[in-house]
Every structure is written in C-alpha cells, then in structure tokens.
Amino acid sequence: MNMHVTVRQLTADDADLLGYLLAHEADFDLEDRQQTHYTIDQPAVRRFVTNPATLCWVAFADAKPIGSLHCIRLPVLTSNGEELLLYDIGVHHVWRRQGAGRALLAAMEDWMQRHGVTEVWVLADNPAAVAFYRACGFGVDQSQPVYLTRCLAD
Numbered sequence: 168m169n170m171h172v173t174v175r176q177l178t179a180d181d182a183d184l185l186g187y188l189l190a191h192e193a194d195f196d197l198e199d200r201q202q203t204h205y206t207i208d209q210p211a212v213r214r215f216v217t218n219p220a221t222l223c224w225v226a227f228a229d230a231k232p233i234g235s236l237h238c239i240r241l242p243v244l245t246s247n248g249e250e251l252l253l254y255d256i257g258v259h260h261v262w263r264r265q266g267a268g269r270a271l272l273a274a275m276e277d278w279m280q281r282h283g284v285t286e287v288w289v290l291a292d293n294p295a296a297v298a299f300y301r302a303c304g305f306g307v308d309q310s311q312p313v314y315l316t317r318c319l320a321d
Contacts, residue, residue, distance in 0.1 A: 172226050172233070172270045174226045175224065176222065179216055181216055184225060188225070188232060219240070220239055222278065224275060226270055226271050233267050234259060236272070237253075238252060239252045249283075251279065251286070256271060269303060289305065
C-alpha cells in the first residue's frame with residue numbers, strides 16, 4: 168500500500184474520534200495481546216481530551232484514522248521543567264511498517280521542540296516495540312529500575 172499519512176493533534180472537539188479509536192483498539196494492538204474491551208464513557212473521553220497533561224496525535228490515510236500516539240506531560244525538577252511519557256502508540260495492523268508510527272513520533276517531537284521539552288521516555292513490553300523505538304533513536308537506559316505497580320482496592 169502506498170499512502171500519504173497526515174498527523175494532527177487531538178483537541179477537545181475530538182471526543183468522538185477518540186471514542187472510535189477506543190472502540191477499535193484491538194485493530195491497533197498486537198495480535199497476541201489479550202484485548203481490553205472498553206465501555207465508551209463520553210464524559211471520561213471528554214475529560215481525557217481536555218486534560219492539559221494529555222497529548223494525543225492521530226495519523227490518517229485518506230481521512231481514515233490509522234494510528235494514534237498518547238503522551239503524558241510530566242513536571243520534573245530540572246532546568247526544562249517537563250518531560251514526556253510516551254504512554255501508548257498503535258497503528259492499525261493493515262497499515263503497519265508504512266511510516267505511520269514514525270510520522271506520529273515526528274509530530275510528538277515537533278511538539279517537544281516547540282515547547283522546549285527535551286526528553287521523552289517509554290516502557291516497551293515486546294521485542295518488536297523495542298526494535299521500533301531503537302530504530303527511531305531511542306536508547307535503553309540501563310540505570311532504570313524494574314517497573315512495578317500496585318492497585319488499591321476500589
């Protein structure tokens with residue numbers, strides 16, 4: 168497939184588009200991953216897209232959404248004061264390996280340059296993701312600890 172990819176950042180007016188992406192998340196994730204089925208909660212979607220700490224970009228081919236990238240802005244006590252956590256990136260399985268992922272990263276990096284953010288980090292959980300991020304200039308930080316979580320009961 169030869170395609171022209173366009174990327175744009177989501178705005179508060181894009182709650183329906185984000186809802187579409189959530190409803191079709193399985194098409195944008197790894198095939199062997201256990202899928203989460205979301206109930207689309209429109210107020211939660213609106214809170215998400217209007218949160219200033221949330222950054223999202225969507226890649227399009229012929230006006231059809233084919234990928235997305237979600238970052239979280241993190242305040243830090245350094246001279247630049249902020250870094251990004253690249254929380255999630257996904258490209259529809261039909262459109263993979265055709266530049267959409269790189270186009271999404273380029274849009275994120277453009278935003279970083281315009282806003283004086285100099286560092287982004289990501290947690291990769293599979294060899295294909297590690298290879299993709301390395302090919303895009305990311306490096307493994309050997310000093311980082313193991314990622315642990317704790318969920319408090321509701």
